[in-house]
Amino acid sequence: MNPVGIGIVGCGPIAQAAHLPATVKAANATLIAVCDRSERLRTAAQSMHGASIAYADAADLFADTRVEAVIIAVADPFHVPLAIAALHAGKHVLVEKPLSDTLASAHELAAVHAQTDSILHIGNNKRYDMGIEYARDMAWGALGQRIAYRGWYCDSHLRYTATDNLQPSFVTADDTLRPVLDPKTDRRRYLLLTHGSHLVDTARYICGPIVRVQTQYRTVEGARCWYSAVTFADGTLGHLDLTVTIQGDHHEGFHLYSQHGSILAKTYLPWFFKSSDVEVFTSTDAQYHRPLGADGHSYRRQIEGFCAAIRGNQGVRAATIDDGVAALAVLTAMTRSAEANAAWVDVSTAAGLP
Numbered sequence: 285m286n287p288v289g290i291g292i293v294g295c296g297p298i299a300q301a302a303h304l305p306a307t308v309k310a311a312n313a314t315l316i317a318v319c320d321r322s323e324r325l326r327t328a329a330q331s332m333h334g335a336s337i338a339y340a341d342a343a344d345l346f347a348d349t350r351v352e353a354v355i356i357a358v359a360d361p362f363h364v365p366l367a368i369a370a371l372h373a374g375k376h377v378l379v380e381k382p383l384s385d386t387l388a389s390a391h392e393l394a395a396v397h398a399q400t401d402s403i404l405h406i407g408n409n410k411r412y413d414m415g416i417e418y419a420r421d422m423a424w425g426a427l428g429q430r431i432a433y434r435g436w437y438c439d440s441h442l443r444y445t446a447t448d449n450l451q452p453s454f455v456t457a458d459d460t461l462r463p464v465l466d467p468k469t470d471r472r473r474y475l476l477l478t479h480g481s482h483l484v485d486t487a488r489y490i491c492g493p494i495v496r497v498q499t500q501y502r503t504v505e506g507a508r509c510w511y512s513a514v515t516f517a518d519g520t521l522g523h524l525d526l527t528v529t530i531q532g533d534h535h536e537g538f539h540l541y542s543q544h545g546s547i548l549a550k551t552y553l554p555w556f557f558k559s560s561d562v563e564v565f566t567s568t569d570a571q572y573h574r575p576l577g578a579d580g581h582s583y584r585r586q587i588e589g590f591c592a593a594i595r596g597n598q599g600v601r602a603a604t605i606d607d608g609v610a611a612l613a614v615l616t617a618m619t620r621s622a623e624a625n626a627a628w629v630d631v632s633t634a635a636g637l638p
């Protein structure tokens with residue numbers, strides 16, 4: 285396949301740890317250009333990963349005709365304006381999760397995208413975890429009607445001990461471009477969006493749309509817990525646990541109970557490049573089935589899926605603009621519910637949709 289020319293906007297931690305090396309390794313991509321306001325970061329990215337050119341200004345990258353598709357790897361409030369500019373320049377877009385820091389701006393991006401023929405994927409890389417892919421196929425196939433789903437994303441108090449060992453040493457600089465109001469200062473909102481976007485997207489990938497939520501919120505000495513009952517559109521009952529941080533190891537996964545079987549999935553920090561451990565029991569043969577997800581590089585597989593979609597492959601199961609908007613709507617509903625003493629909130633109401 286003719287490789288897709290890629291430009292990466294943002295040469296910060298996620299680009300250095302994931303997108304730059306993953307683009308170079310991807311079978312159907314060529315890294316053409318990098319961009320960062322910081323000269324140190326963009327020149328380091330260019331020389332370490334062999335990009336043809338390094339830009340200071342994203343507009344120059346978007347004007348480069350060799351770049352067919354862009355990866356937007358910048359702080360959350362910058363996602364939508366950069367994605368819109370890239371779409372206006374005729375580029376395909378892979379934008380990091382969460383899609384945006386506000387639901388209103390996510391709708392704005394959706395409206396612009398609807399006027400284009402560009403592919404737009406969200407960086408929910410867990411959809412490219414081979415174990416989770418297998419679980420999804422079983423959940424929508426052999427297992428029959430879904431009954432109940434329980435998902436959890438519990439970040440470890442020792443996360444950075446693990447990631448410091450696993451990730452490369454980052455090139456850092458003082459002249460990076462940051463939002464005037466740093467979204468990370470509002471910890472309650474930031475943590476729900478940044479981690480909850482994975483929890484909710486995986487739940488939606490396995491069970492489909494979420495229509496209502498009821499969220500209890502509790503914080504103790506900096507640990508924050510969002511405990512949500514949810515209902516999926518197909519009637520599946522759900523429970524989603526987001527806790528940041530727990531005193532213990534990273535704890536992420538899900539249970540699914542279905543008509544003809546059940547699934548237990550245990551997901552690792554992505555920096556281990558290890559697919560989830562997934563066990564599926566099928567009542568038809570009374571056996572457990574366990575896939576070997578040998579290729580655990582979800583970030584490289586995500587870029588390969590993005591490029592395959594650009595070349596016309598209809599079978600790619602990435603998070604789309606609709607998934608990104610829907611995940612934000614669910615997270616907004618969770619916030620509303622927690623503020624209203626755990627009242628049930630319809631996701632469509634929270635999203636401002638009819």
Ligand SMILES: NC(=O)c1ccc[n+]([C@@H]2O[C@H](COP(=O)([O-])OP(=O)(O)OC[C@H]3O[C@@H](n4cnc5c(N)ncnc54)[C@H](O)[C@@H]3O)[C@@H](O)[C@H]2O)c1
Pocket residue numbers: 293294295296297298299319320321322325340341342357358359360362366380381382407408409459460461462478554
């Ligand atoms: N999918 C995942 O597993 C995962 C993991 C970590 C982070 N993320 C997401 O990745 C995104 C980026 O995270 P980060 O920690 O690398 O962010 P960061 O803010 O530390 O780095 C972003 C870089 O982009 C540059 N930049 C910002 N706007 C620019 C512009 N208009 N033009 C040129 N350069 C610009 C900055 O100078 C900075 O160097 C966030 O949305 C985060 O949620 C995803």
